[in-house]
Amino acid sequence: QLYRRLSEVLGLNDETMVLSVFIGKIITNLKYWGRCEPITSKTLQLLNDLSIGYPFGKGSQILGKREDVRKLVKLSAVQFMLNNHTSEHFSFLGINNQSNLTDMRCRTTFYTALGRLLMVDLG
Template identity: 90%
Template sequence: QLYRRLSEVLGLNDETMVLSVFIGKIITNLKYWGRCEPITSKTLQLLNDLSIGYPFSVRKLVKLSAVQFMLNNHTSEHFSFLGINNQSNLTDMRCRTTFYTALGRLLMVDLG
């Protein structure tokens, strides 16, 4: 239902295009809002939900170049919340765990 509504509003007529919009926004949020915990947490929850989704959708998701970017560039150079410093706290660790859990699921798609 969400796909259908986004399809109408954005004029996207393909599930892959809708997934691409989601992933583009996720990457933007994680790159530029990585030190804003409320945004990072909600964004990572969306990524996590997408990685758990229907197997057919997850397979489409893994094929997107933006997802491949995340799988190949999962460092603090690209996503500041992944960095460890003196001010890292439990919330940062939870965010990192959620991020790597979602990436792990996406990596397993091709294996399963």
């Protein structure tokens, strides 16, 4: 339903374009809202869900197969995250005097999702 509605509103008929919108929003949230735990946590949960599989496509169920997630890995925005996973780009990855357990959980979720995407990419 979400895929269909987003396709209608944005005029996107291609699954790859819809995924690009999701990943673009994820990167924006993580870059600019990295110190806002509620936004960061929910954003990372979406990234984590997408790295497992995503319910897109016509008549599809949750797609968790390697070839389906591979579409996600091919996006330039995902490649950006895989190549630039530092606090310079994502502030919540930095360690400072105010780092806490929540920050560590966010880092763990982020790297778990990236690890899954990397494994799909490596085949």
